[in-house]
Amino acid sequence: MNPENYLFLAALLFTLGASGVLLRRNAIVVFMCVELMLNASNLALVTFSRMHGNLDGQIMAFFVMVVAAAEVVVGLAVIVTVYRSRHSASVDDASLMKL
Amino acid sequence: MSALATALAAETSTSTGEAVQFWVLGPLAVAGGLGTVLMRRAVHSALCLAGTMVILAMFYLANGAYFLGMVQIVVYTGAVMMLFLFVLMLVGVSATDSLKETLKGQRWLAAGCGLGLGILLIAGIGQASVGSFTGLAQANADGNVQGLASLLFTRYVVAFEVTGVLLTIAAVGATLLTHRERIERTKSQREQAAERVRGDHVPPLPAPGVYARHNAVDLPGLLPDGTPAELTMIETLRGRGQIREVHRQSVADVAALEARAAGYHGQTYMATAPKPRSVTALETTGRPDESGAVTDPRDAGPGTTGTTGSTGTTGTEDAEEARQ
Numbered sequence: 476m477n478p479e480n481y482l483f484l485a486a487l488l489f490t491l492g493a494s495g496v497l498l499r500r501n502a503i504v505v506f507m508c509v510e511l512m513l514n515a516s517n518l519a520l521v522t523f524s525r526m527h528g529n530l531d532g533q534i535m536a537f538f539v540m541v542v543a544a545a546e547v548v549v550g551l552a553v554i555v556t557v558y559r560s561r562h563s564a565s566v567d568d569a570s571l572m573k574l
Numbered sequence: 575m576s577a578l579a580t581a582l583a584a585e586t587s588t589s590t591g592e593a594v595q596f597w598v599l600g601p602l603a604v605a606g607g608l609g610t611v612l613m614r615r616a617v618h619s620a621l622c623l624a625g626t627m628v629i630l631a632m633f634y635l636a637n638g639a640y641f642l643g644m645v646q647i648v649v650y651t652g653a654v655m656m657l658f659l660f661v662l663m664l665v666g667v668s669a670t671d672s673l674k675e676t677l678k679g680q681r682w683l684a685a686g687c688g689l690g691l692g693i694l695l696i697a698g699i700g701q702a703s704v705g706s707f708t709g710l711a712q713a714n715a716d717g718n719v720q721g722l723a724s725l726l727f728t729r730y731v732v733a734f735e736v737t738g739v740l741l742t743i744a745a746v747g748a749t750l751l752t753h754r755e756r757i758e759r760t761k762s763q764r765e766q767a768a769e770r771v772r773g774d775h776v777p778p779l780p781a782p783g784v785y786a787r788h789n790a791v792d793l794p795g796l797l798p799d800g801t802p803a804e805l806t807m808i809e810t811l812r813g814r815g816q817i818r819e820v821h822r823q824s825v826a827d828v829a830a831l832e833a834r835a836a837g838y839h840g841q842t843y844m845a846t847a848p849k850p851r852s853v854t855a856l857e858t859t860g861r862p863d864e865s866g867a868v869t870d871p872r873d874a875g876p877g878t879t880g881t882t883g884s885t886g887t888t889g890t891e892d893a894e895e896a897r898q
Contacts, residue, residue, distance in 0.1 A: 476587065476596060477587065477705075479699065481633060481637065483700075484600050488626070489695065490691050491604070492611075493687075494688030495611035498611060498685065499611070510623065511623060514626070514646075517634075517642075521637045521639045524637070525637045525709060525710050528709060529713050530722055533641070533642055537642060537722070537726075538733060540646070541740070541741065542740065543654070544649060544741070545741055547657060547658075549748055551748075552747065552752050555661060555664060555751075556752065558665050564665045
């Protein structure tokens with residue numbers, strides 16, 4: 476088996492995450508799909524690191540993980556705040572700026 | 575399995591063990607991803623995502639990224655998914671996605687776009703494929719963690735420190751977003767005791783609104799005549815403006831129910847039917863002879879219950895006060 480198969484798997488998972496972001500309405504599930512996309516990109520980075528034989532790809536994946544952690548903290552705080560004021564976690568309900 | 579993978583990583587093709595691992599765990603990871611997207615309940619989505627993340631950690635380990643594999647398990651499945659579950663429980667587990675489409679045909683369009691993106695990505699990777707790979711045996715010679723550290727603290731040290739700033743800002747931001755000011759002063763024990771014993775209201779306060787279809791502290795309880803009772807509202811919620819109105823419809827429902835119950839119990843109950851007390855007082859002042867006879871429960875006969883009798887007597891007392 477060639478490690479390229481990991482790249483195909485990563486592409487598949489990224490696609491699933493992107494479709495989930497477009498399809499789902501619940502803000503938390505949308506957020507989980509974003510996490511799935513980030514994980515897929517991490518898998519691709521780790522595989523690149525192995526194919527090229529240096530550790531820079533793993534460093535990139537490490538930074539992606541740190542940024543994802545920060546993003547999760549702020550994003551979930553935003554979701555909780557929106558839920559408190561509107562009693563709903565649906566992304567369709569926050570439409571006040573729509574014409 | 576991961577040790578086996580590193581031992582053979584310098585070669586041009588991966589070991590059979592790793593291939594078996596990939597073909598067993600890869601479909602499981604895809605199934606987890608599908609579950610994350612397609613499960614109707616958010617908790618099920620979260621569990622599917624956690625499974626996918628654990629499988630991805632296995633793949634990191636197989637690819638020679640030992641540190642990242644461990645971090646993936648500890649940070650993602652340990653911390654991030656727990657955070658997700660906490661927020662899910664906070665927001666309400668039972669909430670499912672609505673089936674109503676806000677944009678017409680958006681669902682099919684989105685599925686088509688996802689399919690197109692997938693075909694594009696996979697075709698692109700297939701086009702760019704190379705036969706051989708280097709492997710991490712040389713880079714991981716001094717140990718994976720040591721190799722990562724020597725890169726992280728030399729070439730990527732600025733990015734590393736900026737990341738630290740980012741994490742601090744994220745923590746402050748999350749605290750700021752979810753923080754709430756206390757809107758009233760904390761009462762001391764002495765003040766609480768004085769309030770309890772010397773105040774106007776000595777017995778425990780009545781409970782807030784608990785209805786057959788609803789049970790919440792932000793709804794006021796209703797008096798027998800359907801008006802909201804002031805004493806049942808919580809001071810903090812009132813200060814924040816979070817007291818919800820009891821809808822006029824439900825008040826009317828309560829009134830209708832009362833009327834039906836009164837009709838069921840018969841004429842005697844009707845005579846002392848719950849009217850606002852001030853109205854009876856007004857009537858008695860207007861026409862003292864007739865309405866005094868109507869509101870007097872002792873005229874209605876011996877069949878009246880204790881509670882109706884008591885309200886009736888207060889009504890007559892009011893009427894007597896009004897006459898004086």
